[in-house]
Amino acid sequence: MKNNKIVIYIGLLAIGILFGWFMFGGTSNNATEHNHEEVAETLQMWTCSMHPQIMQPEPGDCPICGMDLISADSGEEGLALNEIKMTENAMALANIQTTIVGDATRTDANQLSLSGKIMANEEANAVQASYFEGRIEKLNVNFTGEEVRKGQLLATIYAPNLVAAQQELLTASSMKATQPALYKAVRNKLKLWKLSDAQISQIENSGKVRENFPIYATVSGTVSQKMVEEGDYVKQGQPIVKVSDLGTVWAMFDSYENQISQLKEGQTIKVTSNAYPKIEFDAKVSFINPVLDTKSRTVAVRATLNNKDDLLKPGMFVTGKLEVPKEVAKTTLMIPATAILWTGNRSLVYVKTNPNEPIFEMREVTLGTKNGDVYDITEGLFDGDEVVTNGTFTVDAAAQLQGKKSMMNKEGAKAATGHEGHVGVEDSEENHFNLNERVKVSDEFKNQLKVVFNDYIQLKDALVKDDSKKVKTASENLLRNISKVDMKLLKYEETHHHWMLLENEIKASATSISKSSKIKEQRTYFKSLSSHLTNAIEVFGINEKVYHQFCPMVDNNTGGYWLSKEEKVFNPYFGNAMLTCGEVKQVIE
Numbered sequence: 001m002k003n004n005k006i007v008i009y010i011g012l013l014a015i016g017i018l019f020g021w022f023m024f025g026g027t028s029n030n031a032t033e034h035n036h037e038e039v040a041e042t043l044q045m046w047t048c049s050m051h052p053q054i055m056q057p058e059p060g061d062c063p064i065c066g067m068d069l070i071s072a073d074s075g076e077e078g079l080a081l082n083e084i085k086m087t088e089n090a091m092a093l094a095n096i097q098t099t100i101v102g103d104a105t106r107t108d109a110n111q112l113s114l115s116g117k118i119m120a121n122e123e124a125n126a127v128q129a130s131y132f133e134g135r136i137e138k139l140n141v142n143f144t145g146e147e148v149r150k151g152q153l154l155a156t157i158y159a160p161n162l163v164a165a166q167q168e169l170l171t172a173s174s175m176k177a178t179q180p181a182l183y184k185a186v187r188n189k190l191k192l193w194k195l196s197d198a199q200i201s202q203i204e205n206s207g208k209v210r211e212n213f214p215i216y217a218t219v220s221g222t223v224s225q226k227m228v229e230e231g232d233y234v235k236q237g238q239p240i241v242k243v244s245d246l247g248t249v250w251a252m253f254d255s256y257e258n259q260i261s262q263l264k265e266g267q268t269i270k271v272t273s274n275a276y277p278k279i280e281f282d283a284k285v286s287f288i289n290p291v292l293d294t295k296s297r298t299v300a301v302r303a304t305l306n307n308k309d310d311l312l313k314p315g316m317f318v319t320g321k322l323e324v325p326k327e328v329a330k331t332t333l334m335i336p337a338t339a340i341l342w343t344g345n346r347s348l349v350y351v352k353t354n355p356n357e358p359i360f361e362m363r364e365v366t367l368g369t370k371n372g373d374v375y376d377i378t379e380g381l382f383d384g385d386e387v388v389t390n391g392t393f394t395v396d397a398a399a400q401l402q403g404k405k406s407m408m409n410k411e412g413a414k415a416a417t418g419h420e421g422h423v424g425v426e427d428s429e430e431n432h433f434n435l436n437e438r439v440k441v442s443d444e445f446k447n448q449l450k451v452v453f454n455d456y457i458q459l460k461d462a463l464v465k466d467d468s469k470k471v472k473t474a475s476e477n478l479l480r481n482i483s484k485v486d487m488k489l490l491k492y493e494e495t496h497h498h499w500m501l502l503e504n505e506i507k508a509s510a511t512s513i514s515k516s517s518k519i520k521e522q523r524t525y526f527k528s529l530s531s532h533l534t535n536a537i538e539v540f541g542i543n544e545k546v547y548h549q550f551c552p553m554v555d556n557n558t559g560g561y562w563l564s565k566e567e568k569v570f571n572p573y574f575g576n577a578m579l580t581c582g583e584v585k586q587v588i589e
Helices: 002-042 072-076 088-093 160-174 180-192 197-206 257-262 392-401 429-438 443-464 468-482 493-514 519-540
Strands: 083-085 097-100 111-120 125-129 134-139 153-158 212-216 221-226 239-244 248-256 268-273 281-288 298-306 317-323 333-336 341-343 346-352 359-371 374-379 386-390 546-551 560-564 583-588
Touching: 083 392, 111 257, 111 298, 134 160, 134 212, 153 239, 160 180, 160 197, 180 197, 248 257, 248 281, 248 317, 257 298, 268 298, 333 386, 341 392, 341 493, 346 392, 359 392, 386 392, 392 493, 392 519, 443 468, 443 519, 443 560, 468 493, 468 519, 493 519, 519 560, 519 583
Parallel strands: none
Antiparallel strands: 083 359, 097 386, 111 248, 111 317, 125 239, 134 153, 153 212, 221 239, 248 298, 268 281, 268 317, 281 298, 333 374, 341 346, 346 359, 346 386, 359 374, 546 560, 546 583
């Protein structure tokens, strides 16, 4: 009996332990999992879309600009560390354009492509000159492009010397029996002035002196240039008109240095024009200039074309294609100069990393030879890469705002320090030393840029006052004065290019403002204008302290910058609606 009780007690204990495990073991696991979730949540970080260097463990406001913080994961949107993504609206406003990098010198069929234009065949040109001094009494050629035929009357001229020579002829004619040598000499003198035997005999037989003499065309063709007008006094041998025979014309092409080795006289070249894109004109290379143009770094290549149907007009742009043997075909990656940003020793481009979305990344490249407006790329790009060729500064500005690698931020997000403080001599040498050294410019250039800046301030003040008419006037003044900025004052070619890019961007934004009468549209373009003018002042300077100000509420809370001469904030994006919204983010010394 006692043994049975012990067995029962042991059984009840075992059942109790098993029941407890079911009741509390699962709860413990659930608690553990819940704790893991809480830890995961606490590891969530929050950042600012405008200042990625801000990282906080909980949501709230950005301590720099006051914008709502977003999830760090959502802020990146799957982007790589130094990739940036732009909105479609920003792409459209900045007119950002891209080009796919490829072999720029030939097609898959090993064709070399050359660009050129049609010129008159100089070998078929003729100049009709006056053979004696006199005054043009009547000019029968009315306009350039007029057709003339050989023997056609071109002009009538009054020639005092010819009047005297005729009088000599009449005198010598009366003495030709006694002084035949004198008579013959006088006739030969008139022949040297291109008078025919019939004309001389007519003067002799009539016994009268002619005051006005005709000038006849000695060739047929098209008048390419009128060199005199009625009433002009011309000297002996002075050209009257230039006549071109357009039965044949020249196609003049420019060949870059890296293409010269592939060209030979006698090569067949197929020529097409925009006027007749479906017609190919066959020709042969007839001349390759032995002298290189040192400015464009090109050599002139000429082909002579049959133009009996008068289809090709001098001045037309044409394209020539030549077959290139595979053993000499050269693969060269080339990009327009507008795609390149320079910062001292570095050359930078922005590559579109996703073909279906506006995602870009800065890439450093090594430049080769400059051919006209394009550069050879020796390192940094690959066949098929898509690079930004228009609006490059806008993309770089977006990268700067997001703390990514940019023209002025070599290290990228880790080196971003926001926009607080002063920019200039107090900035780090790593980011600015080469740039400052590269863009030391004269005070004269800075003063010209300051005039543009003053127009910008007038424009900004008009936006503050909601005065769209004064905004238009100020933008027109800005456009006039930026055209007066003399790029020749810049010492180096890189600074020329840098200024040209900025000038084009500033002009585009100011032009859009000048064409709009709605204050809302003007403010939209003002954002782009401010971005590019800020770059110009940071790069070149104007010998004046400038305040770079920011409002986080502009453009649906994406934020907007502007420049001011005073520290106090007057918001040009909202005017009287929110006059003092914003704060100083930079002081550009």
